[in-house]
Amino acid sequence: MPDPTQRGNGINRGPAAAAANRRAILAAARSLFAERGYHVPLNAIARRAGVGQGVLYRHFPTRLDLALTVFDENFNELEAIAASGDSATFEHLWRRLVDLTIEVSAFIEMAVDARGRLAAYDGTQRLRELLTEPLGAAHEAGLVPASLTVDEVLLTLRMVYGVVTTSPADRVREHVSGSLRLVGWTPDERAPR
Amino acid sequence: MPDPTQRGNGINRGPAAAAANRRAILAAARSLFAERGYHVPLNAIARRAGVGQGVLYRHFPTRLDLALTVFDENFNELEAIAASGDSATFEHLWRRLVDLTIEVSAFIEMAVDARGRLAAYDGTQRLRELLTEPLGAAHEAGLVPASLTVDEVLLTLRMVYGVVTTSPADRVREHVSGSLRLVGWTPDERAPR
Amino acid sequence: MPDPTQRGNGINRGPAAAAANRRAILAAARSLFAERGYHVPLNAIARRAGVGQGVLYRHFPTRLDLALTVFDENFNELEAIAASGDSATFEHLWRRLVDLTIEVSAFIEMAVDARGRLAAYDGTQRLRELLTEPLGAAHEAGLVPASLTVDEVLLTLRMVYGVVTTSPADRVREHVSGSLRLVGWTPDERAPR
Amino acid sequence: MPDPTQRGNGINRGPAAAAANRRAILAAARSLFAERGYHVPLNAIARRAGVGQGVLYRHFPTRLDLALTVFDENFNELEAIAASGDSATFEHLWRRLVDLTIEVSAFIEMAVDARGRLAAYDGTQRLRELLTEPLGAAHEAGLVPASLTVDEVLLTLRMVYGVVTTSPADRVREHVSGSLRLVGWTPDERAPR
DNA sequence: TATGAATGAGGCTTCATTCAT
DNA sequence: TATGAATGAAGCCTCATTCAT
Secondary structure (H helix, E strand, O other): OOOOOOOOOOOOOOHHHHHHHHHHHHHHHHHHHHHHOOOOOHHHHHHHHOOOHHHHHHHOOOHHHHHHHHHHHHHHHHHHHHHOOOOOHHHHHHHHHHHHHHHOOHHHHHHHHHHHHOOOOOHHHHHHHHHHHHHHHHHHOOOOOOOOOHHHHHHHHHHHHHHHHOOOHHHHHHHHHHHHHHOOOEOOOOEOO | OOOOOOOOOOOOOOHHHHHHHHHHHHHHHHHHHHHHOOOOOHHHHHHHHOOOHHHHHHHOOOHHHHHHHHHHHHHHHHHHHHHOOOOOHHHHHHHHHHHHHHHOOHHHHHHHHHHHHOOOOOHHHHHHHHHHHHHHHHHHOOOOOOOOOHHHHHHHHHHHHHHHHOOOHHHHHHHHHHHHHHOOEEOOOOEEO | OOOOOOOOOOOOOOHHHHHHHHHHHHHHHHHHHHHHOOOOOHHHHHHHHOOOHHHHHHHOOOHHHHHHHHHHHHHHHHHHHHHOOOOOHHHHHHHHHHHHHHHOOHHHHHHHHHHHHOOOOOHHHHHHHHHHHHHHHHHHOOOOOOOOOHHHHHHHHHHHHHHHHHOOHHHHHHHHHHHHHHOOEEOOOOEEO | OOOOOOOOOOOOOOHHHHHHHHHHHHHHHHHHHHHHOOOOOHHHHHHHHOOOHHHHHHHOOOHHHHHHHHHHHHHHHHHHHHOOOOOOHHHHHHHHHHHHHHHOOHHHHHHHHHHHHOOOOOHHHHHHHHHHHHHHHHHHOOOOOOOOOHHHHHHHHHHHHHHHHOOOHHHHHHHHHHHHHHOOEEOOOOEEO
């Protein structure tokens, strides 16, 4: 009788393993997207996950499905931060968004890919929703200017993407700080304009 | 007797075609980079240019050589603008830079590719040089704030890249305008901050 | 429903075919190396084996891997002969070595290729080992001069290679006989010197 | 008015240059065969010779024609040695033959190529002729055993080829010496059997 | 249901050969 | 007659995707 906690041993372990496989695939994809970019071969992901090629296709029919799910998990994390609900939440969220942007440059490649294929996808909607309440709280606490909108926050994030992608690897954070200063965010205080 | 004005008809048109071929390849590459991105198959470029695979390799041994030449032409155009030398030059330059950024998003992908392979390549140096004098003139004419530096202009451009790349094709210009407003440039007047 | 005994019909025959495919590839490689030399196109091998290009790469990532495996099988056969253990074994071995040399001139080309890439590979070591005992037995039985060493046997073999490679196909055996006479081996008796 | 001693300057210098071009091609081919083997790209030869591709084809329609001509020059040199006519001539010839064998391993590759395509070519005939007289002189002077025939000398040479081709580059001469000892030639004295 | 081998299209690159000038 | 660019076939290799077991 096979050990269900053991994966990738070539034994069909039945439906019970499906959830574990899914998690393993997502973890593998996350790390490989970060290491080798969005276009990393799918079989490398399957290999690192310890599953067969077929399983990967069962769970995620296209590369885009896989990538969207990986990045969805980031949204889950961000939503958890947003739910904490004090006035510093917005700052935490922003900090985490910038870090994710720096870490996962694969996201931008996915976005390019998705633009052509997934007209319906507007990943920003979810971001918009999770930012609304924390930004309101920050407004009330006087931590950000009253005029700052959610859309401007998102736009700034996309500007950060541009800077991240075009910076030499060893100067990314320095350039990001410079660009945030340009829009009037002093990175130390994270107090916009 | 073959018609020498006809391209891509499978006939060896002889060395006289070399210059025309080179131009045809560059034009094909320019349009395909814009349409399909930096990683468009090289044989698609050769096909659109109406030349054999080998000709493309003779003129441009690597994809990077080809891309650098294409973008070099952009620099040439920008330098021509810069040379005109009146106080509105900076505005013209900036407008053209933003347009190029919107049109040729392949440039960003090339930059990523070049980063790994062409340590010596710093495309921004050339940009920096051609901007210096026009920005000085704009300073003197009071058209831009005295504090605005060339590096800030370049950084802004990279932020624009980020917005371009992550925007749905039909809303690119709208988003770019929004982001320029964010950094205090009102796109209508091009009067920064 | 596809006929699983039929090869190369464009149908995915599943993993069960792996072992059969491997054998088919090796057989195809063996015959094509003999017919067309070491540098025969790999896709010709895949075609004769009735498999896709990718399968060949899965089993043998490089041409050298494939060739080494093919020739390994020759070593296996020789070692089986060597294991039989009577005093005539050396004669059998030698006869087979000469025949293999004549049949598989691709071996020499592979050796040239391997020299540059596989510093660790010393194919002769395995030959040396399998010859040692049979030569000793032949010494004891007085079938070969006491002074004949394993290295001399190997050197003679390489001289035979030279003659094989430079002889017109229809006179190979005649020339080999002549050259063995030169070193004092009368091919009829196989009684060296 | 072009300088006829100057080659590869892109100017059509008329028929007078034909002989110089031919010599340049042969010299380039000789060095490149030695450096990179028989299958060196033909355009590399044309480039080193400083001529266009077309000229190479005019003079030598096939790779084999070129190679045969290159090696013919070796025969010319050997015939010059043979013509000197004293009793040590055979020894000089033999020494030069072994050296050529070691230097020009491209010859063996050409031989493999020629086997399939040039049934009529028996390069050995010319060798045989130039060796006959010197070997006779050596016989008369008692420098070689009376039984040694020209064909045996040629066969030995081909055995040397085999050893050369299969030896690690840094041990070629050592192995050749060993093999000559095997056939009873002590390399120091060059006194066969 | 999971495995992982097989398929084969597609992209890259190299040359032998041709041919306009 | 010489040049050297153009052609395009051919080989190499890499995956995305399928499917027998």
